[in-house]
Amino acid sequence: MNRQPAIHRASDPRRRAEIIWRAARRALRDWQATHGAIWLHLLKTVTAGLLAMGIAMLLDLPQPRIAMTTVFVLMQPLSGMVFAKSVYRIVGTAVGMVAAVVLGAVFIQQPELYIAGMTVWVAACTAAAMRNRHFRWYAFVLAGYTAALIGIPLVMQPNDLFLAALGRGAEVAVGILCSGVVSAVIVPRQSGSVLERTLRTRYLDFTSFAARVLSGGLERDAFEGRFAKLVDEIVGFEATRAFSFFEDPTMRSRSQLLARLNGEFMDASARLHALRQLRKRLRWSDASIAPLAPYFSELAALLAQRPSLKESDRAYALRLAQDLESFQRTLPRHVRETRRPLETAPPDTLQDFDTSAELIYRFTAEIARYSRTWASLTQAGLPPEPRVTRYVPRTSWYVVAFTFMRTAVVVAAVGWFWVETDWPSGGLAMIAAALACALTSSAPRATRMAFQMAAGAGCAAVVGYLLMCYVYPNVDGFPLLCAALAPALALGAFFATRPRIAGFGVGFSVFLCLLAGPDNVIAYAPDLLINNGIAVVAAMVVAALAFSVVFPPHMGWLVERMCAALRGQVVLACRGDLSGIGQHFQSGAHDLMHQLRLLLNGRKQAHRRALRWMLVTLEVGHAVIDLRHDAQAAAWLADTDSRWRQALERVLADIARLFEQPDAAQLDRALQAVRTATWIAQEALPHVHHDRERRHDVQRLLSHLHFIRSALIDRDAPLGAHARQARRRRRALRLRLS
Structure with missing residues (x-):
């Protein structure tokens, strides 16, 4: 005991x-x-910056500060991001060097014409950047302001322009090399591992979200908020996939598989939304939706399963895919048995039932396909994936033109002031204006970021003055120089990692290097540093005021044009080539909505309106694509009834016109076209009743037409007001006729 x-x-x-x-x-x-990743990023950034400065000094390059500046512009938390940005920086720098030399050769000692040509070049590059995503944006931006950095200081010295371009290229190359080596050698963080964790989290979250939607446990606002986050996940996934392509050969070999996975995730999300919307619209029609309740519950229970402790992700996904496919195989037989008692019900009730059953079947197929693709990512020895239609980003041409005009006005105004006043620091002011316009072009709040960069540049000028007057004269040797610079550089890099004050960190880091970075022979000219600092801050304040007063990005007409571009995806669904149209439609709609989310951040009412336009665009566009595919498969119907082809073409044409210019009259015409096509298909149904395949073809066409009609008259959708107005017009017309 x-x-x-x-x-x-x-x-x-x-x-x-x-x-x-x-x-x-x-x-x-x-x-x-969390905090460890930030400290690691600071250590790597400062190490790479000081290493680049030391190598540039050792090679006796003209301005080692440019190599250090390159590092602070280039460094990212993930190795793949650094490699991707490095590739595009090399391309952008090379193009900018050529542009600077060409403009200098064309406008020899003609500062007015040179500034005009440089303004057009910077504005064109910044506008072109808006048509691209991720670090391809950076290549265009860099091509613009690199030309300004090289050419503007030497506008009256064309003989030195070519050598300055070569020196700039060498300094940038040193910065790129140091960034890549430090990022890959010192505790590298791989984009591929981040991508794998992202995929796992997204899969588990989406299946849980789908289970809640199918069980009816999610309110409208919660659903819309979660669906908006799905848009960000889809766009963000494409960015991470692009980064991992540059770093991980395994991810590079599976790039097409990852693209297909993202496409299937978009399809599953759209199917889930369509199913939820139809179920919401039928809440008062229990006779059509109530018999399907057991299938909703069974599917929700399957998706609510979580992996066991000893089960791998691949085993869990394969098990869930098998369960979903088993459910899908037995669903048609169970639906036919459930439908028999309803065959004497009104036609609208039967149509609601058939449409709901078809959507359940298609969503199950999409989520099972998505599960198998996700499971296959961890399988070794996969054959190369055939090329699929890639993710296609979309940007409204109005946004591109707006960006061009905004950049041209700001840079031209600063350049004109420089020429008229012969300001000694005017060239640097014009460079700062170009930098501000370029780096804020894709920012959701350009005005705030420009003001933050101005504040960061002002603090950089103060710190640079202290370094030049009190630190550099008392430093002897490169190690002491590094020790003196490291705290200030780390502080700027830290601020750049904070989302709310990232602009301050970028302005501080970049302009501390440009204004007060050490060269091989340091010129102790604090008066010049102060003048240059004032010029930089003034130029950025001018840019911020222009963004806020003259060209505010949240102008009503610009938001409306972006919403029109979003609705234009339905026009693409109606008129585009069927080959690969699904991926093209989905990626364009999600990309445009992501831009609207950034633009309307903090404006809840406008954001909700844009999101609802996106949801109805996805509903109708997806249904139109399904209708076109199934109509192509049921080509026999056009041979049987000559009216069908014309009716289908009218449906597509009227829906396209409705989304180009939504109003009550266009909506009325589109609904009439859908009703006409529905009547023709219903008339064909009795003639193919004994032919199972053809009967199913017609039923699928009717389901698509019925779903399109229900989406167009949804009272909660943006077209709901037009639908009510169209109903009042029809009632008034009937009263006049009677």
């Missing part, structure tokens, strides 16, 4: 030590994922 307490006394310290060790490991992992 005395042994038992002794045993417990002996085991308690070991158990306590094990518990403490596990808690410490968990805390260490949490710290590494």
Whole structure:
């Protein structure tokens, strides 16, 4: 009896030590994922910056500060992001060098014409950047302001322009090399591992979200908020996939598989939304939706399953895919049995039932396909994936023209002031204006970012003055120089990692290097530094005021044109080539909505309106694509009834016109076209009743037409007001006729 307490006394310290060790490991992992990642990024950034400065000094390059500036513009938390940005920076720098030399050769010692040509070049590059995504945007931006950085200081010295371009290229190359080496050698963070975690989280979250939607446990506002986040996940996934392509050969070989996975996720999301919307519209029609309730519940229960502790992600996804496919195989038979008692019901009730059953079947197929594709990512030895239609970003041409005009006006105004006043620091002011316009072109709040960059540049000028007057004269040797610069550089890099003040960090880091970065022979000219600092801050304040007063990005007409571009995806669904149209439609709609989300951040009412336009665009566009595909498969119907082809063409034409110019009259014509096509298909149904395949073809066509009609008259959708107005017009017309 005395042994038992002794045993417990002996085991308690070991158990306590094990518990403490596990808690410490968990805390260490949490710290590494949050604050540890930030400190690692700061260490790598400062190390790469100082290394680039030292190598540039060793090679006796003209301005080592440019190599250091390159590092602070280039460094990112993930290695793949650094490699991708490096590639595009090389391309952008090369193009900018050529542009600077060409403009200098064309406008020799003609500052007015040179500034005009440089303004057009910077504005064109910044506008072209808006048509691209991720770091391809950066290549266009860099091509613009690199030409300004090289050419503007030497506008009256064309003989030195070519050598300056070569020197700039060498300095940028040193910065790129140091960034890539440090990012890949010092505790590298791979984009591929981040992508794998993102995929796992997205899959588990989406299946849980779908289970809640199917069980009816999600309110409208919660659904719309979660669906808006799905848009960001889809666009963000494409960015991470692009980064991993540059770093991981495994991810590079599976790039097409990842693209297909993202396309299937968009399809599953759109199907889920369509199913939820139809179920919401039928809430008062229990006779059509109530018999399908067991299938909704069974599908929700399947998706609500979570992986067991000993089950791998691949095994869980394969098991869920098998369960979903088993459910899908038995669904048609169960639906036919459930439908028999309803065959004497009114035609509208039967149509609601058939449409709901068809959507359940298609959503199950999409989520099962998505599950199998996700499971296959972890399988070794996969054959190369055939090329699929790639993610196609979309930007309204109005946004591109708006960006061009905004950049041209700001840069031209600063350049004109420089020429008229012969301001000694006017060239640097014009460079700062070009930088401000370029770096804020894709920012959701350009005005705030420009003001933050101005504040950062002002603080950089103050810190640079202290360095030049009190630090550089007392520093002897490169190690002491690095020790003196490291705290200021780390502070700027830290601010750049904070989303709310990232503009301040970028302005501080970049302009501390440009204004007060050390060269091989340091010129102690604090008066010049102060003048240059004032010029930089003034130019950025001018840019911020222009963004806020003259060209505010949230102008009503611009938002409306972007919504029109979003609705234009339905026009693409109606008129575009069927080959690969699904991916093209989906990616364009999600990309435009992502831009609207950034633009309307903080404006809840406008954001909700834009989101509802996106939802009805997805509903109708997806249904139109399905209708066109199934009509192509049921080509026999056009041969049987000559009216069908013309009716289908009218449906597509009227829906396209409705989304080009939504109003009550266009909506009335579109609804009439849908009703006419529905009547023709219903007349064909009795003639093919004994031919199972053809009967199913007609039923699918009717389901698509019925869903399109229900989406167009949804009272909660943006077209709901036009639908009510169209109903009043029809009632007034009937009263006049009677």
